[in-house]
Amino acid sequence: MxxxxxxxxxxxxxxxxxxxxxxxxxxxxxxxxxxxxxxxxxxxxxxxxxxxxxxxxxxxxxxxxxxxxxxxxxxxxxxxxxxxxxxxxxxxxxxxxxxxxxxxxxxxxxxxxxxxxxxxxxxxxxxxxxxxxxxxxxxxxxxxxxxxxxxxxxxxxxxxxxxxxxxxxxxxxxxxxxVKIPPERTPERRHQARQSLAALHPRFHLQPDEELAVFVGRLHPGKGLRELVEAWRLVVQRRPTVRLWLVGEGPMETELHRQIDTAGLHSRVVLAGSFDDVGEILQAADLFVFPSHREGMSLALLEAMAAGLPIVATDIPGNRALVQSGESALLVPVESPRDLAEAVIHIAENRELAQRLAQRARSVAVTQFSxxxxxxxxxxxxxxxxxxxxxxxxxx
Structure with a gap:
């Protein structure tokens, strides 16, 4: 029946x-x-x-x-x-x-x-x-x-x-x-996605040489966002063209605004708000960052894998169930801004590594989590x- x-x-x-x-x-x-x-x-x-x-x-x-x-x-x-x-x-x-x-x-x-x-x-x-x-x-x-x-x-x-x-x-x-399996990422799709997002709001405009990292999830203390913003202060010292979008809504929004302003990162870190479909954002991005303290099985992480993005995430059981460090992502200790920053910089400076991690992560998503x-x-x-x-x- x-x-x-x-x-x-x-x-x-x-x-x-x-x-x-x-x-x-x-x-x-x-x-x-x-x-x-x-x-x-x-x-x-x-x-x-x-x-x-x-x-x-x-x-x-x-x-x-x-x-x-x-x-x-x-x-x-x-x-x-x-x-x-x-x-x-x-x-x-x-x-x-x-x-x-x-x-x-x-x-x-x-x-x-x-x-x-x-x-x-x-x-x-x-x-x-x-x-x-x-x-x-x-x-x-x-x-x-x-x-x-x-x-x-x-x-x-x-x-x-x-x-x-x-x-x-x-x-x-x-x-x-x-998760839905999107088309493979290409330079053309990345460019089109960036143009579409820039048309939505000026804060989404990116210069051609700017790299984009994204976080997707609730703006909640358990998501590790304080550490992520602190890590970005270190990232921009070495990679000033890397921007970060925090995509989502939640109780930390006011606190994060304050932290971003205090750190002088208002031009580098954007609170992007909530989106019904994050597919275009993932197409526009170059890197996915996920510093959560605890997770069951993260839909956001699965979507980033399916999109073919290189991933930096925390070394927690829920994330390890989806990705392996050094093979399909770089995993870092929880609540460690310095390790988080180093991993982001390492991927940004190593295109071959970024491509290998992204391809493997997408393969896992396609074969196991469609x-x-x-x-x-x-x-x-x-x-x-x-x-x-x-x-x-x-x-x-």
Whole structure:
């Protein structure tokens, strides 16, 4: 039996985009391309936002939420539960991002009426398992999440954390994220991408001799951005034509503005804002920098690999699951601006090394982490779960 009609749930969604949100959006689009009917439920974070929209042919429904933190969460949970109950006959399976409040509301709504699949995100102190251990009501939420029909672990590290947290082993499924595979980078595509971005805003204008490094992700303390800006002060001393764009949004934006100005880097480091699709930015870039302290499986890193960019990243388990130091990236110690700067300079000064690292990283992404294959494996799991669910229902 096929779970033909899917509802994807992610509390944060465009224009509030991080790795988890981008994956859920890409998943919904690709699942629809592969013949499934998909809808996406999210929160309406601003009253001025429309309550419905279409995201690349996928209907998006924004549910009521208030700005007050605790009350806003309760209002959103109630709205999510109400929608899932009201439209229960219109979907076969619910797919929820994060093991948090959304999962609880979805469980309350569907219970034994529809299968529920959760996907865990993040690892270590910033991951879902740590959140459930530390948050108010976190352990209670964890007990509710135990009851889902399946929990997807995008990385081996997350899989191990779920086991340690007591999730039933038979319900845990290791399924890595995947990304769209763009055309191979060429000087012509790089030039065209830079022209397109410069037309968007003057701050994106680059001189012909300027090299561009990019970071993509949430502007969050755990992403290592303080160290990255400090490293850039060292980079420009040796490579004054290298610029850095920080692509994303998050709570560190004001602090980073201040740090950039204090270091005199306002002409070298740009807070680029949030983009729905970072493909053009990656085509315009020469290097990808990813100094995160902890990661599960980073969608941003996968996208950089697929784009064929040389990569400098931190030596953490989540990154090592995707790239190998000296073979497909240069990995440096966490929270070490000097090592970060040296690695960036080393790649900038060694084109042969940069090309070799980029080619190997792209090859890994193409053969192991394509979005098409990733979504196919997810849908195969969903069909198995739906088939078993319907059999059990007939027995009852």
């Amino acid at each position: 096929i779970a033909a009609r899917l509802v994807c749930v992610t509390r944060r969604f465009w224009p509030l985009v991080g790795g988890a949100e981008r994956f859920m959006g890409e998943f919904a689009v690709e699942a629809q391309r592969q013949g499934r009917s998909t809808r996406l439920l999210t929160a309406r974070w601003e009253p001025s936002w429309p309550s419905t929209l279409t995201y690349r042919d996928v209907p998006v429904i924004r549910l009521r939420q208030l700005k007050a933190r605790f009350i806003g969460t309760l209002v959103y949970m109630a709205a999510l539960r109400r929608w899932l109950r009201r439209y229960q006959s219109s979907y076969d399976l619910v797919f929820v991002s994060l093991l948090k409040h959304d999962a609880v509301a979805a469980h309350w709504a569907v219970k034994s009426r529809r299968p529920l699949v959760l996907i865990a995100e993040g690892s270590g102190s910033t991951g879902d398992c740590a959140w459930q251990e530390q948050a108010v009501l976190g352990r209670w939420i964890r007990r509710i999440c135990y009851r889902a029909d399946a929990v997807i672990a995008p990385s081996r590290e997350i899989q191990e954390e779920l086991l340690q947290a007591g999730y039933p082993p038979k319900k845990i499924h290791y399924l890595p994220h995947g 979005l098409e294959e990733t979504v196919r494996r997810h849908l195969e799991l969903f069909d198995d779960i739906y088939t078993q669910f319907m059999k059990n229902r007939q027995v009852r």
